Amino acid sequence: MTSGPTGSPGGTGPTERGSGSGPAGTTDSSTSGMPEDATPGSTLPAAPGARYHEAVDTRTGMFGTRGSGDTTGYGGLVQPVTMPPPSEPPYGGWFDEVAQALSSGLAEMGLPDTVEQVVVDRGEITFFIRRAGLLETARLLRDGEALRFEMCLGVSGVHFPGEKGRELHAVYHLLSMTHNRRIRLEVACPEGDPHIPSVVSVYPTNDWHERETYDFFGIVFDGHPALTRIQMPDDWPGHPQRKDYPLGGIPVEYKGATIPPPDDRRSYN
Amino acid sequence: MSTAHDATHDPYGASESETTSGRVFTVTGQDWDTVTSGVADEAEDRIVVNMGPQHPSTHGVLRLILELEGETITEARCGIGYLHTGIEKNMEYRSWVQGVTFCTRMDYLSPFYNEQTYSMGVERLLGIEDQVPEKAHVMRVLLMEINRISSHLVAIATGGMEIGALTVMTIGFREREMCLDLFELITGLRMNHGFIRPGGVAQRMPPGALDQIRDFIALMKKRLPEYAALCNANPIFKGRLVDVGYLDLAGCMALGITGPVLRSTGYPWDLRKTQPYSGYEDYEFDVVTWDTCDAYGRFRIRLEEMYQSLRIIEQCADRLEGLQGAPIMVEDKKIAWPSQLAVGADGMGNSLDHIKHIMGESMEALIHHFKLVTEGFRVPAGQAYVPVESPRGELGAHVVSDGGTRPYRAHFRDPSFTNLQATSVMTEGGMVSDVVVAIASLDPVMGGVDR
Secondary structure, three states, rough: OOOOOOOOOOOHHHHHHOOOOOOOOOOOOOOOOHHHHHOOOOOOOOOOOOOOOEEEEEEOOOOOOOOOOOOOOOOOOEEEEEEEOOOOOOOOHHHHHHHHHHHHHHOOOOOOOOHHHHHHHHOEEEEEEEEHHHHHHHHHHHHOOOOOOOOOEEEEEEEOOEEEOOEEEEEEEEEEOOOOOEEEEEEEEOOOOEEEEEOOOOOOHHHHHHHHHHHHOOOEEOOOOOOOOOOOOOOOOOOOOOOOOOOOOOOOEEOOOOOHHHHHOOOOO | OHHHHHHHOOOOOEEEEOOOOEEEEEOOOHHHHHHHHHHHOOOOEEEEEEEEOOOOOOOOEEEEEEEEEEOEEEEEEEEEEEEEOOOHHHOOOOOOOOOHHHOOOOOOHHHHHHHHHHHHHHHHHHHHHHOOHHHHHHHHHHHHHHHHHHHHHHHHHHHHHHHOEEEEEEHHHHHHHHHHHHHHHOOOOOHHHOOOEOOOOOOOOOOOOHHHHHHHHHHHHHHHHHHHHHHHOOOHHHHOOOOOOOOOOOHHHHHHHOHHHHHOOOOOOOOHHHHEEEEEEEEOOOOOOOOOOOHHHHHHHHHHHHHHHHHHHHHHHHHOOOOOOOOOOOOOOOOOOOEEEEOOOEEEEEOOHHHHHHHHHOOHHHHHHHHHHOOOOOOOOEEEEOOEEEEEEEEEEEEEEEOOOOOOOOEEEHHHHHHHHHHHHOOOEEEHHHHHHHHHHHHHHHHHHOO
C-alpha cells in the first residue's frame, strides 16, 4: 500500500521565471470553472519559453546507481538529458501544410505566438502550444478546413521535475480522419501554477482523460465541467504519477533474505 | 418498518435502512418487490440505483449510478477506478522489456494488442521499425487476429448471458477455449503472455503449431455459422438488441469512440486499413460496417469480424509455412533478448546450449547476457505514439524516454476507457433493462479502463 503522498516541492512560481508575453503575476491560481467564453489568455501567464533543446534533467553516474556504494568508478559522470531539438521548416510532407494552416489560422485569430516550437522527430510532428491559446488552437485544429482533426485521443501527462518552470506537460494526440493524419500537441505549465485550459468544450471525449491527468499529475484543467478524481479514491492525497511520488511497496522477506520494494532496489537508470 | 410489513416479512427480501440521504435498500436479486412496495408510500418516484461495482452484468468492477423514474433512466453515470493497479506507474520502475509483462495485463481480454502497441512505440523510439523481421510481424498478426476472435467471443458470450441467452455464453466460452489453447501452445501462457517484445517476439513457432491452427480454422468455419443461426434472426435476441444503445457518427466523433461502435455507424474506419502496421496492407480482408448505430449492428460487426480474422489467420499460416527457420528478433545484439528458450521435458525452459555458452565458454557472452537482462538497453530520448486497432478500437501507447533503461512515462490510451464515456448518451431516456445491453455493446474491459 502506498504510504501517503509527498507534497510537491514548492514549484517555481510563474512570477519568478515568468518571461514571454503573459502578464506574469496576475494569476488567481484558484481559478477553476472559467466561463467558456472567457479568454484564458487574460488569466494564464505563459510558462517560460520552451527549453526542449536544453536539458530537461541531469543523469549522474554511468548506471544511475543511488545509495548503494557504486564501485564502478563511473559515479562522477554527469550527463544532461535532452529531448529532441526543435525543427526548422520545411518539415517535409504534409507537416508543412498543417503547420502553415495552423500558423495562418492562429494569426487570423490574433494569437500569432501560440505555437512555441515545432519538433519533428521519428516521423511524428509535435506542436508546443502556449497554454493560454490551447482552446482556440484546438478549435481551429478541429474546424479548419485544411486541418480537420476531428478526433482527440485524449491527454497524457508527463512530469519533468528537472525542467524548472515547465515541470508538467500535457500531451494531446489528434487524429484527422478526413486527411488520415496524426499530430501531437504538447502544453507545459509550472508545478506552482498547474493550470491548463480544458478542451472538453471542443473535444468532449477529453472529459475523462482530463480527469485522469488531473488525478495522476495534478494538472488543473480550467473550464472542465467536473474536474474530480477518476481512478484514485476521492479523498486520496497527492498525485501518484508525479516523479516525486513514491511507487510504494513493502520489503518482502523470503527465507531470511529481504527483497526491497521496486523503487528502493538498486537500479541502472 | 411498519407492523404491516412485519406481518408479511420476507426473509429473502431486500434489507432496508435509513441514512441521512434517504431510505436505502440493499438489493441482492429477485427482491425488487420489496423495494417497490417499500417506496410506494413515498411521494417521490425517483430512485437512485447503485449497480455494481460487484454486479454480474457490469463486465467486471464497473459501478453504475442510475437515476430512475419508474423504469426509465433519467441519468446514468459511471464510477470507475475499482481495478486501478498503477500499471503505468509500475512500468516506470522496470526495464523497457519488462514493461511488456506489465502492459499485457491491462486489457486482459486482448493482451497481444497491449504488447503490440507498446512494442511498436519502443521500436519507433529505438529507430528499429524497419529491422523487425518479417516472421515476427507475421506471428504478431497471427496472434492478434486469434486474439480478436477470442475477445469478440467473450464480448458476444457475456453480452448474451446478460440478456439471458445462456447458450450464447456457453458456446462462446467453448470456442474461446480453443483460442487460449493456441496461445498456450505458441506462447506458453493462456493470458498475460509477454510474448511480443520490442524487436520481435519471444519465441519461435513450436512444431505442430501450424497444423493446430489449420484445425482451428476449419473448426471455426463450422462453428461461427452456429452463432449466426442462433442469433441473427432470433426474434427475442433482436427484440433486446435492435435500436438499443443508439449512438450515431457525430456522437462517436465527439466522444472519441472507435472500433466496432464507430463502424456500426457505417464509417469504415479501421487502422489496419487506414494506417496499416505490421504488414496489414499485404493481407486480404474487409472492414465490416453496419448502418444501424445500435447494439444489434455491433453484434453483427463482431460476428463478421471473426470471419475476417479467420481469413487473415489463414494467410498468416500460409506465410509461416514459407518462413520456417527465419529470425523472429532484430539482429542487433544490443537489443535482442540474449536468452533463448527451448522446450524441455518439463515444458518451457532456458536453452541448454545457451547456458553452456555463457557459463562455460565465453565470459563476454555472460557479461552481455547479464547486462542486458539486469540493466536493459537504453532508448534514445523522445516520445512516440503508435496505435493499433484492438477489438475495442484504437489502442495506443504514448511512450516517453529520457534516454534511460526504463520508460520515463508510458500512457495507454485504452479504447474501453474512452468508449465507456458513451454510457450516459446511450442509456439515458431508455429502459433500465437496456442498460446492460448498451454497455455490453460497448464491450468495456475494466482492466483496460482502470489500468
